[in-house]
Amino acid sequence: MVDNTQIHLATLKRLEDGFYRDYQVDIDHGSPSLVLLDVLYRAYTDALMRFSHCYVFRFRVRIPNKQRQQEGTILNQWFYRLCHYRRNDNLNVIWKREVVQSGSISYRITLFLDASNYPPIINELKVRKRLAKDIKHSWAKTTQIHKQDANELCIFLNQPLFILNKSDEDYQFQRGYLFYVLSRQAHSNTEVTNASSTLGAFISKSRSKKQNNRKRK
Structure with a gap:
């Protein structure tokens, strides 16, 4: 019978080769933390099990310097408010906390948006613009800053929505x-002592198609 130590050593060996579970991970741009990969894997699996078809939107939000002590509360309240703004949508979020030398705190956000309530052909640019607008407004409201200042605190990748659809061949x-791309968020140059404050996830309450269709009429 294989003990836990042997399993752990085998996992570390696969990680050295650039693999974790059934995924390839990025080992060329840093050293992945097994603890953070565990958190990332669970959050990622939860999102894919919940949504067979989803749009993935990635961005970064920064905590105002004067509010660093309340960062945890701010992040939680922001997601709650975003869910209110997007109350017809089902959302999953993976977040990664980052601190630069100046002490500035920001969060990398990967948002999974349930696509099952959207038409097969969408205006991708329109969806992105509306998401960005709701994110900036909810962040400004949560941090109590002017909406114009939110442009400096909310940074969006100039990329199209990433689409994951189980019915697609690829x-x-x-x-x-x-x-593989998200595995870079599990990189760490030091031993991770508190994974729950470094990387985590949020999940919105589920809304059925019937509920959403009724509200959109």
């Missing part, structure tokens, strides 16, 4: 590619 590749 789904397995796309799923693996996105995890």
Whole structure:
């Protein structure tokens, strides 16, 4: 019978080769933390199990310097407010906390938006613009800053929505590619002593298609 020590050593060996579970991870741009990868894997799996078809939107939000002591409360309240703004949508979020030398705190956000309530053909630019608008407004409201100042605290990647759809032929590749990209958030130059304050996830309450269709009429 294989004990836990042998399993752990085998996992570390695979990680050295650039693999974790059934995914390839990025080992060229840093050293992945097994603890953070565990958190990332669970959050990523939860999102994919919940949404067979979803849009993935990535961005960064920064905590105002004068509010660093309340960062945890701010992040939680922001997601609650964003869910209110997007009350017809189902959302999953993976967040990664980052601190620069100046002490500035920011969070990398990966947002999974349930696509099952959207038409097969969407205006991708329109969806992105509306998401960015709701994110900036909810962040400004949560941090009590002017909406114009939110432009400096909310940074969006100039990339199209990433689409994950189980019915697509390239789904397995796309799923693996996105995890590879997100695995960079599990890099750490030091031993991780508190993973829960470094990387985590939020999940909105589920809304059925019937509820959403009724509200959109």
